[in-house]
Amino acid sequence: MSYSNEAMALKRPRKRIQVNRARLRRNRITGWLFISPWVIGFLAFALFPFLASLYYSFTNYDIISSPQWIGLKNYSNLMHDPLFWHSLYNTLYYTIFSVPLSTIVALGIALLLNMNVRGLTIYRTVFYLPAIVPFVASSVLWIWLFNPSFGFLDALLRAVGLPAPGWLYSVHWVKPSLILMSLWGVGQTVVIYLAGLQGVSKDLYEAAIIEGANAWQRSIKITIPMISPVILFNVIMGLIGSFQFFTQAYVMTQGGPDNASMFFALYLYQQAFQYLHLGYASAMAWLLFVLILVVTVLVYRGSSKWVYYGSEQ
Structure with missing residues (x-):
């Protein structure tokens, strides 16, 4: 049992x-x-x-016929393509100016919107609204604003006695025009900065005021370091987006005048879907991927000198 x-x-x-x-x-x-x-x-x-x-990227492919293996020929041809280098220059030009300006403008607006003033919700809504407007619709709007005959910006310049630069129709002004337009849509970045500013402890500001720090000193010594991880995130996202800048240039300029606004992504699109050089375009896409990866890694590694995390001692 x-x-x-x-x-x-x-x-x-x-x-x-x-x-x-x-x-x-x-x-x-x-x-x-x-x-x-x-x-x-x-x-x-x-x-x-x-x-x-x-x-x-290692083949000669045009969608219609089967891909033919050609090895590194696409990459070799890119190195000898003047328009490839010109599109890369235009993209770097746009990135170098657009990302810092967008960062400064978005952070400045966020600091202003973080103040306790009457009608704050209305101001926040006004600055965020452009971010939800589709790129195509906003591009059409800016085509009208940049029009040299009846555009608002040229009319404003003439009213104060300044010459009209020609904007999208000028080889020298088309890239600055698109950079200026990029500041139109910083509302989404502003919201992210506002969230970061809300997380900064008020005790730090009170202690700084007791020590006699003015508003500028508080911004430089407290606000910027405390939201530096948010700045790093927005800078990296801005870099990635600027290297892929396409829609506005495609709608507004088609790469003109004289290829002055032929950006990398626009040239890639033309090679792939206008000329059906899919292998060539794939090689361009991978070079763009490597470029974005390298720049992102360099920025991230360099961030250790200026980004402060609250867990650090």
Whole structure:
């Protein structure tokens, strides 16, 4: 009798283990079923195009015929393509001026909107509204503003006795015009800065006021260091976006005049979908990917000298 009781006692843990394993297996299957739409979408619309573009960059491919392996010829041809280097120059020019200006303007607006003044919600809404306007619609609006015949900006300049620069129709002014337009949509960045400013402890400001620090000193010594991780995030996102600048140039200038606004992404689009040079365009895309990766890594590594995290001692 005692022997049978001991056997039953040994079987119970085994049954429990088997039940737990079966339950764990069912939970795993259920979990995979729930995330399967995302997994399928990722494999079909992200990973496969990513790897396919790498393969096509080593081929001569025009969609109509089968890809032909040509090795590094696409990359070699890019190195001898004057328009490729010109588009890269235009993109770097836009990035070098647009990202710092957007950062300064967005941070300045966020500091103003963080003040306790009457009608603050209205001001915040006004500055954020341009961020939700579609790029195509805002581009059409700015085409009218930059029009040399009846545009608002030229009319304003003539009213104060200044010459009209020609804006989108001038080789020298088309890139500054697009940079000026980029400041129109900083509202989304302003919201991120506002969230960072709300997280700065008021005790730090009170202590600084007791020590006799003025508003400028408080901004430089407290506000900027405390939101420096937010600044780093916005700078990196701004860099990535500026290297892929496309929609506004495509709608407003088509790369003109005289290729002065032929940006990298626009030239890539033309090679891929106008000339059907898919292999050539894939090589351009991978060079752009490497360029963005290198710049992002350099900025991130250099951030250790100016970014402060609250957990640091």
